[in-house]
Amino acid sequence: QKEGYRYFMEKEIYEQHKVLVETMMGRVGGAEVHFEEIEAGFLEGIEEITICACGTSYHAGLAGSYLLERHAKLKTNVAIASEFRYKEPIMRPSELFVVISQSGETADTLEALKQAKRAGLKTLAICNMDNSSIVREAHCSILTRAGIEKGVASTKAFATQVMVLWMLSLHIAKIRHTLLKEEIEGQIHSMVESAKLTRVDERLHERLKKLSKRYLHGHGFFFIGRDIFYPLALEGALKLKEISYLHAEGYPSGEMKHGPIALADSELFTVALMPKNLLYDKIKSNVEELAARDATICAITPEPFEGADDLVFTAARESYMEEFFEMMVVLQILALEISVRLGNDVDMPRNLAKSVTVE
Numbered sequence: 001q002k003e004g005y006r007y008f009m010e011k012e013i014y015e016q017h018k019v020l021v022e023t024m025m026g027r028v029g030g031a032e033v034h035f036e037e038i039e040a041g042f043l044e045g046i047e048e049i050t051i052c053a054c055g056t057s058y059h060a061g062l063a064g065s066y067l068l069e070r071h072a073k074l075k076t077n078v079a080i081a082s083e084f085r086y087k088e089p090i091m092r093p094s095e096l097f098v099v100i101s102q103s104g105e106t107a108d109t110l111e112a113l114k115q116a117k118r119a120g121l122k123t124l125a126i127c128n129m130d131n132s133s134i135v136r137e138a139h140c141s142i143l144t145r146a147g148i149e150k151g152v153a154s155t156k157a158f159a160t161q162v163m164v165l166w167m168l169s170l171h172i173a174k175i176r177h178t179l180l181k182e183e184i185e186g187q188i189h190s191m192v193e194s195a196k197l198t199r200v201d202e203r204l205h206e207r208l209k210k211l212s213k214r215y216l217h218g219h220g221f222f223f224i225g226r227d228i229f230y231p232l233a234l235e236g237a238l239k240l241k242e243i244s245y246l247h248a249e250g251y252p253s254g255e256m257k258h259g260p261i262a263l264a265d266s267e268l269f270t271v272a273l274m275p276k277n278l279l280y281d282k283i284k285s286n287v288e289e290l291a292a293r294d295a296t297i298c299a300i301t302p303e304p305f306e307g308a309d310d311l312v313f314t315a316a317r318e319s320y321m322e323e324f325f326e327m328m329v330v331l332q333i334l335a336l337e338i339s340v341r342l343g344n345d346v347d348m349p350r351n352l353a354k355s356v357t358v359e
């Protein structure tokens with residue numbers, strides 16, 4: 001079943017370009033994104049969105065919030081389901097409550113969904129499993145078409161969740177007239193390109209395999225990025241800690257100087273997401289500050305950058321979302337190869353289960 005790959009996680013990383021196309025199929029065309037799952041009128045009157053999820057799905061939600069605010073001009077809150085449940089959250093009937101889940105069975109996410117429903121909110125599930133508890137509970141569901149994901153460390157499900165949120169942001173933008181037709185067309189073009197860019201380049205994989213040798217021992221990792229690359233940094237750190245058991249934190253790079261920079265020395269590994277199309281100069285100066293304190297820097301970027309100990313070059317792209325999807329693959333493979341070198345069970349990491357059905 002692994003079809004020649006060493007691990008399910010590896011196979012699933014390599015499948016991403018196909019499942020992203022699947023996820024767009026029949027939903028994206030010309031200057032429109034259309035979901036037949038969403039009944040006409042369902043999104044009318046929505047004034048705010050709250051997204052609720054756990055783990056990787058939460059990271060996808062956080063990434064989606066940047067797109068929803070930017071494209072649909074709707075205030076978007078993102079909450080971790082286990083926190084949301086007990087904080088006596090304020091919910092307004094004009095809010096759309098979106099839950100995201102690969103399995104559709106995560107206990108905290110399901111309970112948060114039930115609470116929102118009881119409070120009278122419209123609910124929408126973005127889920128990979130049809131007929132799961134979450135899909136049955138929500139008023140309306142959009143299926144991510146990632147196929148069965150076996151690796152405990154989620155990869156292709158994350159990719160499709162971000163893609164669905166991107167599509168949703170354009171769907172709502174059309175309804176609310178917050179983007180011009182040409183802008184939506186441009187975004188759709190970029191979406192199609194992004195899916196293509198997740199096809200794994202074997203030379204890149206080899207490069208990451210070699211590079212992983214340097215990153216096996218040290219005080220720990222910081223994954224840093226800004227804007228939508230911050231949730232991607234969180235996700236890169238989560239991938240690494242799940243399967244390598246090394247300490248890793250995702251951080252907004254502009255926040256490093258407010259504390260974490262005190263940790264910087266050559267034993268601190270920093271994976272820096274440096275896209276050319278989004279705040280490049282800002283993140284560059286944040287990374288330079290870390291390099292000046294001798295942190296070991298692995299920069300993922302299309303630009304030559306002198307401050308780095310290792311450079312993983314991505315090509316120049318037209319949009320930051322293309323860079324997002326390309327960098328996502330780099331982070332997944334880096335985590336995979338570090339875990340392999342450490343001799344860990346990539347698909348069944350210790351202490352973790354694929355689906356968390358208890359609180």
Ligand code: M6R
Pocket residue numbers: 054055056057058100101102103104105106109152153154155238242354355356
């Ligand atoms: O099935 P869900 O998406 O609701 O699961 C949420 C998390 O348990 C899950 O994303 C977890 O963080 C993954 N193991 C991450 O790789």
